[in-house]
Amino acid sequence: MGRSYTPEYKAYVVKLILEEGRKATEVSRDLEIPYGTLNKWVDHERKKRAGIWEEEDIPLTPSEYKKRLAAIEKELQNSREENEILKKAMHIFTKNRE
Structure with a gap:
């Protein structure tokens, strides 16, 4: 050590x-x-x-850590929702071209 x-x-x-x-x-x-x-x-x-x-x-206190973790999880969820919307839009636009 x-x-x-x-x-x-x-x-x-x-x-x-x-x-x-x-x-x-x-x-x-x-x-x-x-x-x-x-x-x-x-x-x-x-x-x-x-x-x-x-x-x-x-250094973070436990309550600060929980708040930061909740904010990150919310941001992740929003990103997932945006990703799904983009996937659907991509599907619609590529479908109309054919």
Whole structure:
């Protein structure tokens, strides 16, 4: 299992790269943090500062999850209904050509 790092330590390491301009490869080597892990921290902080959040980055409460799931299911049902209508229309239009 990998090492775990405190949020304070992560913030310190990210600050070294973003605010002090140190190279990620150098910090990774000096602090013995995997380069990929370090890049994830830096990328997450850049998105946070820019106000860009990916949906999977935001933890959901159970009620939010249920609401999102219901919305997705409703959208899927609407897409299925539209697909059926298009199939019927296609059948009608191809039938009239013959």
